[in-house]
Amino acid sequence: MNNTVTPGKAKLVLNDVSFYYGDQPALKQINLQIYANEILAIFGPAMSGKSTLLRILNRLSDLAEEGRLEGEVLLDGKNIHDPDVSVIQLRTRVGIVFAVPVPLPLSIRENVTYGPLLRRGRSKGELDDLVESSLTAAALWDEVKDRLPEPATALSGGQQQRLCLARVLALEPEVILLDEPCSGLDPISTMKVEEALLALKESHSIVIVPHNVQQASRIGDKAAFLLMGELVEYGVAEQIFTRPKDPRTDDYITGRFG
Amino acid sequence: MNVSRYTMQKVAFAIITTAAISVVIPLVLVIGYIVAQGIGALSWEFISAIPRNGMREGGIYPALVGTLWLTIGTAVTSIPLGVGAAIYLAEYAADSWFTRTIRLAIINLAGVPSVVYGLFGLGLFVIFLRFGMSILAGSLTLGIMTLPVIISTTEQALVAVPQSFRVVNASLGGTTWQGIRKVILPQALPGIMTGVILGLERAAGETAPILFTVAAFFLPRLPHSVFDQTMALPYHLFVISTQVPGMPIRIQYGTALVLMAFVLTMNLLATLIRRHYRRRRQW
Numbered sequence: 001m002n003n004t005v006t007p008g009k010a011k012l013v014l015n016d017v018s019f020y021y022g023d024q025p026a027l028k029q030i031n032l033q034i035y036a037n038e039i040l041a042i043f044g045p046a047m048s049g050k051s052t053l054l055r056i057l058n059r060l061s062d063l064a065e066e067g068r069l070e071g072e073v074l075l076d077g078k079n080i081h082d083p084d085v086s087v088i089q090l091r092t093r094v095g096i097v098f099a100v101p102v103p104l105p106l107s108i109r110e111n112v113t114y115g116p117l118l119r120r121g122r123s124k125g126e127l128d129d130l131v132e133s134s135l136t137a138a139a140l141w142d143e144v145k146d147r148l149p150e151p152a153t154a155l156s157g158g159q160q161q162r163l164c165l166a167r168v169l170a171l172e173p174e175v176i177l178l179d180e181p182c183s184g185l186d187p188i189s190t191m192k193v194e195e196a197l198l199a200l201k202e203s204h205s206i207v208i209v210p211h212n213v214q215q216a217s218r219i220g221d222k223a224a225f226l227l228m229g230e231l232v233e234y235g236v237a238e239q240i241f242t243r244p245k246d247p248r249t250d251d252y253i254t255g256r257f258g
Numbered sequence: 259m260n261v262s263r264y265t266m267q268k269v270a271f272a273i274i275t276t277a278a279i280s281v282v283i284p285l286v287l288v289i290g291y292i293v294a295q296g297i298g299a300l301s302w303e304f305i306s307a308i309p310r311n312g313m314r315e316g317g318i319y320p321a322l323v324g325t326l327w328l329t330i331g332t333a334v335t336s337i338p339l340g341v342g343a344a345i346y347l348a349e350y351a352a353d354s355w356f357t358r359t360i361r362l363a364i365i366n367l368a369g370v371p372s373v374v375y376g377l378f379g380l381g382l383f384v385i386f387l388r389f390g391m392s393i394l395a396g397s398l399t400l401g402i403m404t405l406p407v408i409i410s411t412t413e414q415a416l417v418a419v420p421q422s423f424r425v426v427n428a429s430l431g432g433t434t435w436q437g438i439r440k441v442i443l444p445q446a447l448p449g450i451m452t453g454v455i456l457g458l459e460r461a462a463g464e465t466a467p468i469l470f471t472v473a474a475f476f477l478p479r480l481p482h483s484v485f486d487q488t489m490a491l492p493y494h495l496f497v498i499s500t501q502v503p504g505m506p507i508r509i510q511y512g513t514a515l516v517l518m519a520f521v522l523t524m525n526l527l528a529t530l531i532r533r534h535y536r537r538r539r540q541w
Contacts, residue, residue, distance in 0.1 A: 088432075088433060091430070091431040092431035102420075102423065102425075104427075105423070114427075114430055114432075118436055
């Protein structure tokens, strides 16, 4: 497999990463580089290992019972499974937004400050600034700035998803992972999330599992096609969606299966 | 055939409705009978005076205070242990032979007859640890008896909190303990409190566990410390119902009424707490 990659230092590198649930392989020998200031779209049919791949990047995969990882994941050149790496700190550097928004049973403001308050040493003024900047970057500030003490569950589904994005942004992460963040959203909310992501790309690495090929081609700089746990093709998004090299990629994006 | 299905449904419905109503009847009868027989004995003196004339006159104040102290003592001994064990089982423990053994122990603990707890308390706390017949020994005995109730209801309340909150906490860089303290425990609190109060309520009404560990036959004064004996309502009721000749019936039923009111008040409290928090619940 000869992939086109951007020159420069990769933020995240996966070397021969395989993942098993029990004896069942979910990912097979994945090699992938993720760069700063880019959006990588990982697409493929259901059960191809996309969510597992995301969860490996911030070690949420550790929570899976019977889960087993082979290979290595490097963040800024450092293996994230090294014993001296704090998994708690790793998860604040590599934040994740899930498909179904899960606001914690707290107020809107408390959802945003949840992550920062887990660590010590923040003044109220700093927190206020962080709440505003995070919500602004998630394109939600104008809608909620007057109702921060209200329960987060009072928000609409689209607003909840942007709140979950803001909650991750408040961690001030370097990498943002998004697992089908727009799957339950209407087109307008989807547009707002995508606009927020395009702006965030300026300062972050973003890995998204889009909910369809259209979204992958709209916002992806790079794209990776996963099929049955195998990385079929990886490269510049525009090229993958117009002139895929592998016939399986071609079949999938032209709608012959999946 | 269709007609017979609907007929069957009506028959079944009639049977289960009758069953539901029948459940209420004994409760209404018991409460009604005790209230009717005991209400005449109730007065300020009855709940605020010490018993006189071989308990045939005066009040039940020392027994009421004793039961209150025993309930508090039971809470102090059983809540930290029970809630702690439940958090361990629900949030930390993986399924292993070790946790299966703990669970088995809890189930068996729940099945032990209360009089056996009384004997155990006598052997361990009163004699071996030399606490003597005391509020301390009685509270510890009642506390152990209450543990299974508190553990199982607390564990259920914790397990009922959505798993996704735990994942979100981890994904935001929270430790398991931070997630428990900031999200899981507050959400489970109403369920925990309900279970705790129901457990304490059972302890407050028990006679056998306090029989050999704390309860005094007749002690017309308040206890001085946790190492003191005390009268207690359930045992006092037993004594005046069976051990004292010439006991006025209305004093027996008046005592039963106060004990019942004590327990039902706790029950009501549990219900109110549950309702209050259910209105605030957000998922």
